[in-house]
Amino acid sequence: MTLLHHLTGAPPGMTTRALMLRLSTIGTVLAGAAGSLAYAGGWLSPGALTPALVIDRFEQVNGPHLGFRRNHAKGLCVAGSFASNGTGARLSKASVFSAGRVTRVAGRVALAGGQPYAADAGTTVRSLALRFPLPDGEEWRTGMNNIPVFPVRTPEAFYEQLLAAKPDPATGKPDPERMKAFFAAHPESVKATGLIKARTITSGFADSTFWSLNAFRFTAADGHVTPVRWAFVPELQATQETAAQASQTDKNYLFDDFVAQLQREPLRWHLIVTLGQTSDATADATLPWPADRERVDVGTLTLTDAAPEEAGNCRDINFDPLVLPEGIAPSGDPLLSARSAAYFRSSTRRAGEEKSASAVPATTTRGPGL
Template identity: 55%
Template sequence: MNEDSGRAEPPPSFRPPPTPALTRRALLGLAATAGVGAANVGAFAYAGDLFPEDRLTPARFVDRFEQVAGRHPGFRRNHAKGVSVSGHFTANGDGSDVSKAVVFESGRTTPVTGRFSLSGGAPDIADAGLLVRGLGLLFALPNSEQWRTAMINTPVFPDSTPEGFYERILASKPLPATGKPDPRKMADFLAAHPETAEAMAFNRRHPPTSGFGDSTFNGLNAFRFTNAAGATVPVRWSLTPLQPAGPGTAGDGGGAGKAPDRNYLFDALISNLAERPLRWRLMLTVGRPGDPTHDATRPWPPDRRTIEAGTLTLDAVRTEAEGNARDINFDPLVLPDGIAASDDPLLSARSAVYAQSYRRRAGEPKQPSPVDVSKVLR
């Protein structure tokens, strides 16, 4: 990619390395013996850079994040700024209509470890309403099964392929003088990727809410759900907040005439969780034949069947540290029996890149998180 010209050369195609014969579930069982916080299935499934030089490898993808945001040892290469949370998910049984996964069994309560975050590779970035908000969750299920998911607060993803995402990272790099992307580079990128332009326009029609607590978080990618009878359907999932939207939920970061505090989104989340649990409904949207499962930029029609599968309750928040969400890789392909990947190419790419990021930060010295829960609550 030629940065001096301002035009992106065609990126190499992304091919994840072949998964070893050992199944992902078996790998998960092996990894679980080291504890939930250290489990990293992706690191097993995608160990090594097994690509030719001209391929877009997970290592090159992570290098691109570091090129744009700088290198911050010990932190994630994207969504670096975050805080750990925990709670539980209570199923109402309705999700069992489409999936045999035990997480959906009526009345089952599943422990959950999670992480709220903001997009970008800088762990000390100032909170801003337009930054993409993330929520990663790990559902700890019986018999060493896990369900991991990494969601964001936009209704569709800007990119349909790993190659497009790779190009967009560079096109979106802020200029030092303005703090915004180079308009010419971004225009060139969007001209080459009309699907991204359409997705961004769609997302702009769904502006962010006031904070983490009143945000809807979307899984974006499609998955295949199989029920006890063997019927398989495409599904996308979302978490919709039970907290009302508005400044009372997340705060505005300062009083009248004041600039927002640097950590205002996180500070409000921490204060709210100290006062009361926060809850979301888990909504499963069931696709029909012909609905795109391979393209996360395209929304499904609004009349698709939805199932309310249960309630996520988050009731504790902690500064990121050893033993909590800091050391979890929210690999989207760690899935329980009854949920499987679709044909979306972003899923295998995300899994491989997450593993590469995990391996790098796992071997680096850890730095204190800029989001310190104790400072907010004292």
């Protein structure tokens, strides 16, 4: 394996041409991310919010947890494959949607929040992040949450909310006055939080739907552009979390249940793409789209394996939502460029730090491994 293979994370057999393409794709993504940053509400203005300030605030709120992600710190690596059924090809020229294509996928299931050893809880936001390596060095990375909308509209509101929701050491809960002031300044967050609280808390990761929340744009081979949001919807019938689950003492019960399910059988989700119309918000993740929008099932994700985070697996992947193949482009949502910049800052900080063992040690291997 050459240094180029190592730097780009490419498999040993990849040709030099494909490697150069991968590098230029990464370059384009970085240039795109940097360019789109300019639109991110003054992130480049002196004295304004920067990615470093956002990551500093995570550390201020959660304490330092060296080596771990600054958000979604508690997680487990997963692997499997995505089988395209071909129906996505009319919407996007991305090769991942070609009829019959099966792509090996590496991913991570996690809980939101910056505490890597927090006890599992049903109400904590669950996430699924995926990386699809594609031909010619292209890649698609996506990170999704099990909530129907995002609680804030802008990076600045995210930054404010982080501090407002910091637990008060005396009560273990956020200071109600600070939360009141935050919501008074952000009526869009009041509505979004209402929708998030009203969701059904399902029994675990395996029966959770994971939403992209941010909008993207699909470009078809004929140049037609469609605004989209997507979701991975489980084949398992969603059941509500039981009182027994919620009150049990296993601090890792969500992860342990998930691994036990995976040991019994592979777990599947359908990738459902929702097609937006011109009236639908593409730059505001707090707003749901109307329920009657066309949804297209473009293929099936099958997860077969899980393993604790360690060198070389999902621990070291930055699930940057702007690593996109030709055929999938960002929308004007200001959260996307902010996410990309903040994830980069988080991943470079943690890459240089000493690592501790993950709280989630469970392992299962059914498929070709991680």
